[in-house]
Amino acid sequence: MRRRLTALFTVATLLAIATPSLPSGAFAAPAAAAPAVTVTRGGTTAPTHQNPMALQLPDGQTAASCADPSAVHGTGRDRSWYLYCTTDALTATERNPDGSLVQHTVPTYRSTDLTHWTYVGDAFATKPAWVGDANGIWAPDVVYRAGSHGRAGTWFLYYAASDTPSATGPTGGGSAVGVATSSSPTGPWTDSGGPVVAPQAAANGQGQRWEFDPEVITDHGRTYVYFGSYFGGVHVRLLSADGLRSDPATEQLIAIDNRYEGTYLMHHDGWWYFMGSATNCCNGALTGYGVFVARSRSPLGPFTDRDGVAITSPRVGGTPLLAQNGNRWVGTGHNTVVTDFAGQDWIIYHAVDRTDPYYAGQATYTKRPALIDPLDWQHGWPVVRGGAGPSDTVQPGPVAQPGERPAYRPTTAPVDVPGRLIRSASTSFDGTALPPSLTWTRQPDPSTFSVSGGAFRWQTQAADLHPPATPLASVLSEPAPPGDYVLQTTVAVDTPATGDAFNYVQGGLIVYGDDGNYVRLVSNSIFNTRQTEFGKEVTPQPAGAPNYGNMVVGPVGDRTTLRIVHRVVGGEDHYTAYTSLDGRHFVRGGTWTAALGSLPRIGLISLGGSGFTSTFDDLRVSTVVPARR
Secondary structure, eight states: OOOEEOTTSBEEOSSSOSOTTOOTTSOOOOBOSOSSOOOOSSSOBOOEEOSSOEEEOTTSOBOSOOOSOEEEEOSTTOOOEEEEOOSEESOSSOBOTTSOBOEESSEEEEESSSSEEEEEEESOSSOOTTTOTTSOEEEEEEEEEOOSTTOOOEEEEEEEESOOEETTEEEESOOEEEEEEESSTTOOOEEOSSOSBOOOBOTTSSSBOOOOOOEEEEETTEEEEEEEETTTEEEEEEEOTTSSOEEEEEEEEEEOTTTOEEEEEEEETTEEEEEEEESOSOOGGGOOOEEEEEEESSTTOOOBOTTSOBTTSSBOOOEEEEOOOSSSEEEEEEEEEEEOTTSOEEEEEEEEETTSOBOTTOTTOBOOOEEEEEEEEETTEEEEGGGTOOOOSOEEOOOOSTTOBOOOOOOOOOEEEEEEEOGGGOBOOOSSSOOTTOEEESOOOGGGEEEETTEEEEEOBSOBSOTTTSOBOOEEEEEOOSSSEEEEEEEEEOSOSSOSSSTTOEEEEEEEEETTEEEEEEEEEETTEEEEEEEEEOOSOOTTOOOEEEEEEEEOOSSEEEEEEEEEETTEEEEEEEEESSSSSEEEEEEEEOOOOSSOEEEEEEESSSSOEEEEOOBEEEEEEEEOO
């Protein structure tokens, strides 16, 4: 769903590595205005920008959403950029006769600066008949196929059909991937009349898998379509020569189910980088969506993260790339990448404003405006804004036109590391009893926990912390220290390495205000996967609004070190997650802001289902100091 501009100012659809050996008729990248990346000393400085990107509508309003964005540059003498969004309402004021919000099917925008966009129409006035009026068209991916022998090229708009008609009605046929073509990046679009990837039964026999979020690339003259989501995983197939169908016999698994969607592939310095988004995209102010990255020498994988863990593993790999950082933006995900005329990469993605998450008058309909930030490269891996993450202040903008001078200069953002150990609040679980500093909320039966051999073993409970929906679990905690601090433990949860009968069995850290207000970082079983989950609960909430949100961090090991860093920023309490497989090399995840009262507690939990044990090596509490990457 995403395109980038190569260093030769060829608008790369990432369907190909820029090479003269690409065969005629392949999905080649169209030529832009300049033959090479040249930044002159004269000219004007690229304009600044501030998130979100401004999407101007004909009536003067600004569009509220541009979810699942895809961006391309025009061909030939066309100096414009084009932005495509998933089907959504554009405003809270445009309504159908029944009062529901008008849905625009793949709204499209044009820009000359990659910051200010003008609406040019919807890709579809009516949905293709094979999709059906009752079903959505999501996650466009627009690519260009160059013509041969002087013939004009063709634009291809791939999309996810959320469902298709069944034998018994307008829905129930299963999701699919479709495609429409045009001679122009703004249409009109002519649908192919059938699926590129047809609906298919899920491997577990329980319905049909989710064939969402197409992504099309070309490598060495072979064109591939990636597709999939949580239910079924991410797969890739070889596309037909005309780009309108795929070959089921060529299908390969790229990423395990129950983890990724919104696939984006890009080629950089001899590597293919898989970017995929994880958790809930649309959970209001509690959205914890984020982007993760893994890489391979081949576009067919296997893709592994910075820890060397594969994204096909049940202990799912994926290094956090884009995560919320404590400012107004949460749920930062489903990305594309473009490269500007100075050779700088930029990541375009959607997010949620935690101070204004919903359409007016719609209690649970989450707005997802589009954002843009620089994508930098450090030690062979991408980072957003030098590791600082999404921006919410005025920033140097992209060089969207030839001759502009770049103003953005990459820097390296600091990370938090433990400072002085606070010994009175820390323990290595020596001896045979819990230290007196740790006390119980709802003490469990003494037969369910023990201390010996430098470890605390605690049986998982058939309970949780979601009042009043579940039996309330025990919490082992102590008062949090004043000011900033680091909370850390190393934990092993003995659920089997594979299997899906242990859903939500978990053990790890908690910063606890009360049963309905906390953040927790755990090693968790999520269906057939094992993941580190960083969750936040807020209670009470308005009727219909969610009260729990989650994000995920780095991979789970036999033993996983979990770290929560607390900082007070601008009068708010910020909690940032870090995880490690070896206790030395940590990956940074996202940040929750949480108001947990004047006397929060810090400690451990072991819950989500009975029959297993969480073994904790320690509980360490430290001061916090910043360090450079």
